[in-house]
Amino acid sequence: MNLPSTLFPSINLSTQALFNAVNSFKAHMVVSAPSNKINRSMIWIPTNPKGAEGLPPGIVSPMSDIYPRRLWGKPNEDFGIAPKYLVAFTVGYTQKESVNAAVEKASPLSHYSRANIYTCMHYVTVILHLRFSENFTIVLFHYDGQTSEWDEFGWSRKAVHVSARKQSKWWYAKRFLHPDIVAPYDYIFIWDEDLGVQHFNAEENTEERPGWCTDSYSPPCAAFVEIRVTVFSRNAWRCVWHMIQNDLIHGWGLDFNMRRCVEQPPHEKIGVVDAQWIVHEGIATQGPGETGMTPVEKIRQRCKHEWVIFQNRMRNAEKEYYAELGVSPSNFTR
Incomplete structure (x- = not known):
């Protein structure tokens, strides 16, 4: 590459020095990929189950079972009837x-x-x-x-x-x-x-x-x-x-x-x-078998207590839900 000396009046720049400068500049450049190109090292599928967004959909197995499996053989031959x-x-x-x-x-x-x-x-x-x-x-x-x-x-x-x-x-x-x-x-x-x-x-x-x-x-x-x-x-x-x-x-x-x-x-x-x-x-x-109360009585006592708690939770949850909607359950018909 021939460059007129008048371009660099105060610099004695050889061809090798120019290439070195260009290579150094390229090494420090941050190149942005075009927006239409996909980074194939990253997968993000929002429709996957929560926590599995980074997996390819074909590998996601959202359900399981409790069928006993063998430790040997082929998986598809573990049992004849599911x-x-x-x-x-x-x-x-x-x-x-x-x-x-x-x-x-x-x-x-x-x-x-x-x-x-x-x-x-x-x-x-x-x-x-x-x-x-x-x-x-x-x-x-x-x-x-x-x-x-x-x-x-x-x-x-x-x-x-x-x-x-x-x-x-x-x-x-x-x-x-x-x-x-x-x-x-x-x-x-x-x-x-x-x-x-x-x-x-x-x-x-x-x-x-x-x-x-x-x-x-x-x-x-x-x-x-x-x-x-x-x-x-x-x-x-x-x-x-x-x-x-x-x-x-x-x-x-x-x-x-x-x-x-x-x-x-x-x-x-x-x-x-x-x-x-x-x-x-x-x-x-x-049962706990505590003094003064039989195990059955002690368990029954907790059962009744849980019943009250559950009823209150259900009633309060319904009230909060309908309040957010701005409607009254009394207006509903069966």
Whole structure:
């Protein structure tokens, strides 16, 4: 490159010096990429689940399950049939015979048509007894720390065992049955342990008695369910799970508010099947045992206290919601 000397009258600049100067200038330049070019080292997908925005959508797995998996072989060969139903018992070892009887009696759900049992229901609470076949994942929540002792039952070896001492059914459900975990199941059974099923026959169907539901929004038609032997559809459970309060572990008050988790009118989506009956044996197997009050009395005292708290929270939450909308609930019609 030939440059006239008159351009640099006071500088003796050789060709090599010029190239060195240009290279030094380029090395210190900050070059901005055109706005129409994508930085492919950064992914940001706002529609991904919270916290996973930086992942490519194709790898995001928002749901899980509690199917037991093998430690060997191919993942797609872990089991022949993916269970459609989940049943969870909150148990102590002293109630093993009652739980074993509940698991092994009666017939598989596949023998019933959905129309016969779940007639037109998206959510249903039923007192229903089944032999839990390969279509069921069985979960035992142990409040006494005894888990391996259940291996005397063949079905227990295939069950999922969760152990936390002196906790309640709804405490376990809130922490271990998140809707995204149980989403693969059509129905979620959440049962107590102290149930006598000797007189129960699940093969006989039931129909609503004419005239019983004079008010579709009040007990016993829609506002109340038997909380001890519940069955939820996956959609209903997603709603109910969010309604369960983290610190209120006995579930009192939930039964009067589950109607909020179904389409209206609620009596067409929720019900109590009482044509067949079971026995609630009412055997308390855990409690503080403090002086002056039996374990049952102490637990009942907290249950009532939680009921008041839950009612107040629900009432206040509704008031705040309608106040933000600037409307009065009294103006609503059923």
